[in-house]
Amino acid sequence: MLPKLLSRWPLVRQIQTGGDGTGPEVMTERTHTLGPRTNGAQVARSVCPYCGVGCGQLIFHKDNKLVSIEGDPESPISRGRLCPKGADSFELLTHPHRELKVKYRRPFSTDWEDLDLEVAMDMIADRVWKSREKSFVETQDGQSLMQTKAIGHLGGATLDNEENYLIKKLFTGGLGMVCVSNQARI
Numbered sequence: 001m002l003p004k005l006l007s008r009w010p011l012v013r014q015i016q017t018g019g020d021g022t023g024p025e026v027m028t029e030r031t032h033t034l035g036p037r038t039n040g041a042q043v044a045r046s047v048c049p050y051c052g053v054g055c056g057q058l059i060f061h062k063d064n065k066l067v068s069i070e071g072d073p074e075s076p077i078s079r080g081r082l083c084p085k086g087a088d089s090f091e092l093l094t095h096p097h098r099e100l101k102v103k104y105r106r107p108f109s110t111d112w113e114d115l116d117l118e119v120a121m122d123m124i125a126d127r128v129w130k131s132r133e134k135s136f137v138e139t140q141d142g143q144s145l146m147q148t149k150a151i152g153h154l155g156g157a158t159l160d161n162e163e164n165y166l167i168k169k170l171f172t173g174g175l176g177m178v179c180v181s182n183q184a185r186i
């Protein structure tokens with residue numbers, strides 16, 4: 001009984017095995033049974049959504065749940081590395097404070113209210129159209145202008161070429177907006 005009890009102490013196990021105190025001899029039983037949380041998970045390839053660098057990510061998921069997000073060693077962009085933002089993108093999805101509803105604060109109100117996405121989209125479309133109608137300049141100094149500077153659009157980091165093409169077509173070609181920019185570089 002006593003030797004068994006004693007052998008639970010890492011120091012005793014180290015003496016018994018002649019180890020240097022950095023190996024399995026000093027591990028607890030629990031540590032021996034630990035494994036990576038990605039064990040048994042499926043993996044999908046993706047791209048970090050935070051900025052235009054576009055680092056490769058491996059998305060580990062198990063039973064329809066996200067398990068971990070890690071750098072993709074196969075990515076020619078990032079070769080397995082992620083910056084602190086990208087390394088923390090697991091929480092972008094899983095953090096309990098993540099907003100899942102559209103928030104709206106009415107003029108002069110001090111409170112936020114939840115809106116359905118459909119309602120919010122209709123409100124945005126109405127405002128865009130009204131602003132355009134009020135501000136659209138067809139001619140200036142006898143020259144055709146056909147533009148509005150009253151509405152702007154700022155795109156996100158991971159928009160690709162095709163999405164940017166459509167944005168430019170819709171907002172500049174369709175609505176006459178000239179203030180169109182984004183952070184997309186991939």
Ligand code: SF4
Binds near residue numbers: 082084085
């Ligand atoms: S990991 Fe960092 S550098 Fe890479 S895309 Fe994400 S935010 Fe940008």
